[in-house]
Amino acid sequence: MAVFTAVSLDDLTCWIEQFSLGKAIAINGIASGIENSNFFITTERGEFVLTIFETLSFEQLPFYLQLMRHLAERGVLVPAPVANAKGELVVALHGKPAAIVSKLDGSSQMNPQPPHCAAVGAMVANMHLAARDFPLNQPNLRGLPWWQQTAPQVLPFLDEARAALLRAEIDFQQAFAAGPVYQQLARGPVHADLFRNNVMFDGERLTGFFDFYFAGCDTWLFDLAVTVNDWCTDQASGVLIEARVHALLGAYHAVRPFTDAERQSWQAMLRAAALRFWLSRLYDLYLPRTAEMLTPHDPSHFERILRERIATPGLPAYGLPA
Ligand SMILES: Nc1ncnc2c1ncn2[C@@H]1O[C@H](COP(=O)(O)OP(=O)(O)O)[C@@H](O)[C@H]1O
Numbered sequence: 001m002a003v004f005t006a007v008s009l010d011d012l013t014c015w016i017e018q019f020s021l022g023k024a025i026a027i028n029g030i031a032s033g034i035e036n037s038n039f040f041i042t043t044e045r046g047e048f049v050l051t052i053f054e055t056l057s058f059e060q061l062p063f064y065l066q067l068m069r070h071l072a073e074r075g076v077l078v079p080a081p082v083a084n085a086k087g088e089l090v091v092a093l094h095g096k097p098a099a100i101v102s103k104l105d106g107s108s109q110m111n112p113q114p115p116h117c118a119a120v121g122a123m124v125a126n127m128h129l130a131a132r133d134f135p136l137n138q139p140n141l142r143g144l145p146w147w148q149q150t151a152p153q154v155l156p157f158l159d160e161a162r163a164a165l166l167r168a169e170i171d172f173q174q175a176f177a178a179g180p181v182y183q184q185l186a187r188g189p190v191h192a193d194l195f196r197n198n199v200m201f202d203g204e205r206l207t208g209f210f211d212f213y214f215a216g217c218d219t220w221l222f223d224l225a226v227t228v229n230d231w232c233t234d235q236a237s238g239v240l241i242e243a244r245v246h247a248l249l250g251a252y253h254a255v256r257p258f259t260d261a262e263r264q265s266w267q268a269m270l271r272a273a274a275l276r277f278w279l280s281r282l283y284d285l286y287l288p289r290t291a292e293m294l295t296p297h298d299p300s301h302f303e304r305i306l307r308e309r310i311a312t313p314g315l316p317a318y319g320l321p322a
């Protein structure tokens with residue numbers, strides 16, 4: 001993660017007294033990630049992750065932290081939030097909201113094979129089902145309204161070919177979201193950013209999903225499309241890797257079968273998921289925030305994926321299981 005807000009061991013020493021975690025021993029900024037300021041912290045009680053939220057407000061944060069708690073209580077492998085002595089999960093640090101969660105074991109699998117994809121597909125299905133009775137409601141803040149609001153801000157930076165693609169895809173997605181099939185899609189709390197770097201593995205054993213700070217209520221299919229676009233894509237060409245897609249979707253389907261509306265929507269949703277990250281990467285590149293240790297993500301990767309998903313309509317091999 002980039003570090004936008006610096007925290008010293010001295011800062012941490014006072015602040016951490018409100019948690020039952022013992023004395024602070026060490027704090028190290030985490031360089032990967034782009035949204036929040038993250039630190040590995042060591043206390044007398046073990047290792048944890050401290051996040052300072054750079055854009056999310058105190059009002060928005062209970063959704064994410066309570067969702068993680070809700071999922072953890074139902075057996076989904078996610079970090080457990082740590083409450084302070086008053087039972088609060090979100091506490092101010094340097095004037096910004098901050099939270100501590102447990103540190104997951106394992107490491108990211110950046111070259112996943114079908115067994116990793118299958119483990120992810122099954123855990124996503126379990127997560128969707130486990131979140132059905134989650135009582136809080138917050139929209140996906142990177143959904144269609146955000147795309148409509150953000151596209152005009154990045155359009156001036158794009159050449160004509162890219163600008164035309166962006167305009168056309170926003171129009172396509174508006175029509176898709178307004179159509180009758182879209183309205184039939186199952187919805188609920190979704191992770192919405194389940195990239196390889198947000199999942200931990202120990203060998204082929206999945207040890208957890210983390211980074212829920214783009215979560216929100218949206219279609220389950222959108223969550224899967226985001227996941228497939230990252231886990232199952234050849235990084236050089238943007239083409240989907242059939243064996244990975246089948247493993248991921250097959251494992252999801254075995255836990256929670258797909259509906260006809262979802263089969264009909266799959267290609268449009270892969271496009272929606274590609275658009276969402278093309279747009280956010282364009283925004284972060286052209287309208288960056290000040291940060292230490294920030295490495296912007298390459299927008300052209302998702303432009304390539306979007307063009308590829310548009311050009312490869314409904315290949316049965318890439319579709320959802322029957
Ligand atoms: N609960 C956790 N357990 C273990 N490592 C974590 C945890 N949360 C974050 N990390 C580490 O911190 C890095 C950045 O976190 P991430 O949430 O992706 O940042 P950002 O919110 O900026 O995208 C991850 O790649 C991972 O290595």
Ligand SMILES: N[C@@H](CCOP(=O)(O)O)C(=O)O
Nearest residue numbers: 033034035193195211277297
């Ligand atoms: N996954 C997104 C950006 C969010 O970064 P993350 O480190 O929180 O996953 C992207 O790749 O653009």
